[in-house]
Amino acid sequence: MTIRVVLAEDQGMVLGAFAALLRLEPDLDVVATATDGPKALAAVLEHDPDVLVTDVEMPGMSGLDVAAALRRDGNRARVVIVTTFGRSGYLRRALDSGVAGYVLKDAPIDQLVGVVRRVHAGERVVDPQLAMAAWDAADPMTDRERDVLRLAADGLPNGEIAARLHLAEGTVRNYLSTAITKLGVRNRIEAARMARDRGWL
Amino acid sequence: MTIRVVLAEDQGMVLGAFAALLRLEPDLDVVATATDGPKALAAVLEHDPDVLVTDVEMPGMSGLDVAAALRRDGNRARVVIVTTFGRSGYLRRALDSGVAGYVLKDAPIDQLVGVVRRVHAGERVVDPQLAMAAWDAADPMTDRERDVLRLAADGLPNGEIAARLHLAEGTVRNYLSTAITKLGVRNRIEAARMARDRGWL
DNA sequence: AGCCGGACCTGACCAATGTCACGGCTGTCG
DNA sequence: CGACAGCCGTGACATTGGTCAGGTCCGGCT
Numbered sequence: 001m002t003i004r005v006v007l008a009e010d011q012g013m014v015l016g017a018f019a020a021l022l023r024l025e026p027d028l029d030v031v032a033t034a035t036d037g038p039k040a041l042a043a044v045l046e047h048d049p050d051v052l053v054t055d056v057e058m059p060g061m062s063g064l065d066v067a068a069a070l071r072r073d074g075n076r077a078r079v080v081i082v083t084t085f086g087r088s089g090y091l092r093r094a095l096d097s098g099v100a101g102y103v104l105k106d107a108p109i110d111q112l113v114g115v116v117r118r119v120h121a122g123e124r125v126v127d128p129q130l131a132m133a134a135w136d137a138a139d140p141m142t143d144r145e146r147d148v149l150r151l152a153a154d155g156l157p158n159g160e161i162a163a164r165l166h167l168a169e170g171t172v173r174n175y176l177s178t179a180i181t182k183l184g185v186r187n188r189i190e191a192a193r194m195a196r197d198r199g200w201l
Numbered sequence: 202m203t204i205r206v207v208l209a210e211d212q213g214m215v216l217g218a219f220a221a222l223l224r225l226e227p228d229l230d231v232v233a234t235a236t237d238g239p240k241a242l243a244a245v246l247e248h249d250p251d252v253l254v255t256d257v258e259m260p261g262m263s264g265l266d267v268a269a270a271l272r273r274d275g276n277r278a279r280v281v282i283v284t285t286f287g288r289s290g291y292l293r294r295a296l297d298s299g300v301a302g303y304v305l306k307d308a309p310i311d312q313l314v315g316v317v318r319r320v321h322a323g324e325r326v327v328d329p330q331l332a333m334a335a336w337d338a339a340d341p342m343t344d345r346e347r348d349v350l351r352l353a354a355d356g357l358p359n360g361e362i363a364a365r366l367h368l369a370e371g372t373v374r375n376y377l378s379t380a381i382t383k384l385g386v387r388n389r390i391e392a393a394r395m396a397r398d399r400g401w402l
Numbered sequence: 403a404g405c406c407g408g409a410c411c412t413g414a415c416c417a418a419t420g421t422c423a424c425g426g427c428t429g430t431c432g
Numbered sequence: 433c434g435a436c437a438g439c440c441g442t443g444a445c446a447t448t449g450g451t452c453a454g455g456t457c458c459g460g461c462t
Contacts, residue, residue, distance in 0.1 A: 011285065012307045013304075013312070013313060014215055014218070016309055016310025017221075017222050017310055020218075021218050021222070082214070084212065106211075106214065108214070152390075154390075154391075155386070157387065157388065167441075168441070171443095173420060173421085174442075176419080177420050177422090180421095189390060190355075190356035193355075193356060343410085345409075345411090368411075369411070370412095372413095374449065375411075375450090377450075378451055381450075389450090
């Protein structure tokens with residue numbers, strides 16, 4: 001009774017290393033790999049695996065988007081997210097998307113194999129250290145503030161942000177100002193950095 | 202005659218995967234691993250390996266810094282850099298630091314093992330796709346411009362940048378202005394993004 | 403020597419950003 | 433209903449950021 005796994009990760013070398021490692025386990029079978037979001041989704045639909053192991057940040061479609069899409073389709077595959085740093089905002093969205101496991105790339109490698117097995121057995125597994133952090137920092141920003149900050153983070157001037165969102169320039173300034181105040185920072189750059197670090201963008 | 206390797210990479214899970222993979226090769230021996238720059242340096246000094254395989258971005262000290270330090274000490278270890286995306290500026294600095302190999306994490310996993318062997322045999326190996334890109338984009342910024350842009354990228358206001366560098370505020374503005382002009386962008390945010398993407402910070 | 407180019411540094415000026423006080427709208431609770 | 437709280441949207445005003453036109457100093461070249 002082997003566990004059939006699909007593996008998605010955009011960095012080819014890391015993907016290869018994870019795949020080689022999972023194949024070493026006699027009860028695991030890596031049936032397909034993918035290097036971006038859409039390919040990951042297609043691979044799951046084609047191979048009908050027990051578990052999808054995926055990175056969050058991938059070209060085209062994030063691992064979270066893939067998980068949400070599978071959820072909508074009623075696909076039976078259980079999803080394990082593997083990500084770089086503890087962006088607590090991601091975890092929140094991941095849980096909303098029905099993700100079954102959430103592991104940090106900082107963790108020791110054995111943990112990955114363990115989580116795949118436990119998730120397949122029906123458990124929901126989240127790195128405990130991260131689970132703590134997720135709840136003490138809820139996103140304080142409104143949708144509009146997030147929209148504006150996202151564009152500002154790319155270096156767009158207020159005028160252009162206003163044009164894209166069909167707002168007055170003063171309004172854009174206002175949203176940025178409230179975002180800056182809520183996050184307790186000094187300007188849009190620090191605000192963008194903090195929001196990004198916490199997975200709020 | 203096994204090749205003795207030290208492996209440095211800050212993400213524990215990736216480190217573990219690479220280590221497991223290299224250990225599968227009969228002619229390679231992973232004698233130590235490290236999760237930050239200073240530990241990598243210490244591990245090389247203690248174990249005197251043939252090859253150091255290291256990430257660029259690590260806490261404390263970058264892989265490039267470690268390579269430069271080894272070079273200065275006349276250490277015999279040959280250095281292979283493994284990094285995420287093709288930041289051409291990094292490659293330039295890497296070659297200056299006497300690095301022997303440079304591989305992208307996007308590449309297939311087999312390449313890593315091959316490069317380690319070829320580097321140990323005395324070759325200098327650089328991902329050819331990347332080697333091209335490195336020379337068509339030289340860093341146009343002066344040292345001072347880089348200093349200022351680095352701090353601006355962290356969100357510091359001009360006044361504070363001026364204080365840290367013992368400059369007048371007008372001077373800071375001027376450096377940022379020239380950097381913005383040279384890079385052909387609209388503001389400090391875009392300038393920081395571009396410089397980062399190209400490995401110029 | 404005199405000239406030139408480039409990095410470094412500066413203040414004055416205008417444009418972009420951040421703050422504030424204010425309305426309109428919607429939903430909730432007594 | 434009326435009071436309240438929260439999000440959305442706006443213009444006027446102060447602060448910060450970007451541009452310009454210089455100035456000094458140093459090394460290379462004629």
